[in-house]
Amino acid sequence: MSKVEVRLTVNGAEYVRSVEPRYLLVDFLRRELGLTGTHIGCEQGVCGACTVLLDGQTARSCLHFAVQVSGSEITTIEGVSAEASLSPIQDAFHRNHALQCGYCTPGFVLTTVELLRQNPSPDETEIRRGLTNNVCRCTGYVNIIKAVAEAARSMPTGEG
Amino acid sequence: MKPAPFEYVSPETEEEVLDLLRRHGDDARLLAGGQSLVPMLNLRIVQPAVIIDLGRCPSLAYITVENGSLVCGTMTRQMTAERSSEVREACPLLAAALPHLGGTAHRNRGTVGGTLAHADRLAELPAVALALDAELLVRSAGAERTVAASGFFLSDLTTSLREGEMLHAVRFPRAGVHHRAAFAEVGNRRHGFAVVGVAAALEVSKDGACAGVRLAVMGVGPTPVRLAEAEHILVENPFDADILRTAGEAAAQSVDPANDIHASAAYRRRLTATLVERAVREAVA
Numbered sequence A: 001m002s003k004v005e006v007r008l009t010v011n012g013a014e015y016v017r018s019v020e021p022r023y024l025l026v027d028f029l030r031r032e033l034g035l036t037g038t039h040i041g042c043e044q045g046v047c048g049a050c051t052v053l054l055d056g057q058t059a060r061s062c063l064h065f066a067v068q069v070s071g072s073e074i075t076t077i078e079g080v081s082a083e084a085s086l087s088p089i090q091d092a093f094h095r096n097h098a099l100q101c102g103y104c105t106p107g108f109v110l111t112t113v114e115l116l117r118q119n120p121s122p123d124e125t126e127i128r129r130g131l132t133n134n135v136c137r138c139t140g141y142v143n144i145i146k147a148v149a150e151a152a153r154s155m156p157t158g159e160g
Numbered sequence B: 001m002k003p004a005p006f007e008y009v010s011p012e013t014e015e016e017v018l019d020l021l022r023r024h025g026d027d028a029r030l031l032a033g034g035q036s037l038v039p040m041l042n043l044r045i046v047q048p049a050v051i052i053d054l055g056r057c058p059s060l061a062y063i064t065v066e067n068g069s070l071v072c073g074t075m076t077r078q079m080t081a082e083r084s085s086e087v088r089e090a091c092p093l094l095a096a097a098l099p100h101l102g103g104t105a106h107r108n109r110g111t112v113g114g115t116l117a118h119a120d121r122l123a124e125l126p127a128v129a130l131a132l133d134a135e136l137l138v139r140s141a142g143a144e145r146t147v148a149a150s151g152f153f154l155s156d157l158t159t160s161l162r163e164g165e166m167l168h169a170v171r172f173p174r175a176g177v178h179h180r181a182a183f184a185e186v187g188n189r190r191h192g193f194a195v196v197g198v199a200a201a202l203e204v205s206k207d208g209a210c211a212g213v214r215l216a217v218m219g220v221g222p223t224p225v226r227l228a229e230a231e232h233i234l235v236e237n238p239f240d241a242d243i244l245r246t247a248g249e250a251a252a253q254s255v256d257p258a259n260d261i262h263a264s265a266a267y268r269r270r271l272t273a274t275l276v277e278r279a280v281r282e283a284v285a
């Protein structure tokens, strides 16, 4: 199958690779770039484990072909904080035991980045609604909601 | 699972899109926002030879208010429409329905035209289009036609689009000052697939009675349906609790839902009654 060139800026660095058109963005990130923090759960848009920021907005990386978003800017979980440090959201997840196996966590964190950017002080209902399409199979939702509320309190407006 | 191999093209003008559609016919699938098509590709439910990506064709993404109507180009992102003040003013029913379409990540990428052309039986916008008598602007190489919403949605995942045709845009009538609208839905998750949803578009007279009403329900059959009996009960009456309840009951009696793993037929019927009442009450609140 003939390959196509894909050019992406991921977490600030530019990458160019040749892949098949059917190559999903999530596979591009994981296999071509080695950024394995973006997880694959369902591969049909339901679980949210593969959530990234695509030109600043959340998107499911299993629902895009890499070629389709060539030229875009992507932020993955590896890009939300400087090396070996935690962002305020990650720190709040850590402190509130908002992860068990951690499989869903990158998706929750990136969804929270957008949620708090749009609504810096959400109430519990707004947090629940904002996270409703991310699945945690360890079912630690109560602590995830606590973590997001705490992250909101700890962050100066708009920081993510 | 991964999609089967396909040839990928990303034309930059609508002319090229239509030409590619003419050449490839049913071997090609149009890719809009991909929030419904890509899961089907990943699961190999569909295996088109050619994918025509509309995402690089800027002339398909627009919102305009013209001659008494609101027009959304097929590639208008759902979130863009949801945030648009033009949409809110000219078509409050569309604005009310959009937040129900999916999670934020899906609405960021999904498109207005994509969900209409996909015509899932549980999609909200076909019900909105039906309730508002929207017009679907359909183009093919060298030709154009307009299809009324009532003739566009034929069955689950099936529209009256013919081979070589593409949905170019959708046109909604512009709301007047007496127009009121609401969309009410019940699903297992707030932004997930609905079980039943009701779109209500009303005209309210000066004395607060119903001067006109259009109701559509989805989730009770392979396409959304109008609720003529309930409309008949509401029109020219005040919006009091008895009338709303009677209209809801009439709506429930007029639909013929089936059992499936998500809900029983009886529950869908109950929801139809409840959601008609709820949507009308919200619209006039």
Ligand code: FES
Residues within 6 Å of the ligand: A039, A040, A041, A042, A043, A044, A045, A046, A047, A048, A049, A050, A051, A060, A061, A062, A063
């Ligand atoms: S892997 Fe993408 S949503 Fe589940």
Ligand code: FES
Residues within 6 Å of the ligand: A098, A099, A100, A101, A102, A103, A104, A105, A135, A136, A137, A138, A139, A140
């Ligand atoms: S922590 Fe295990 S899936 Fe969420």
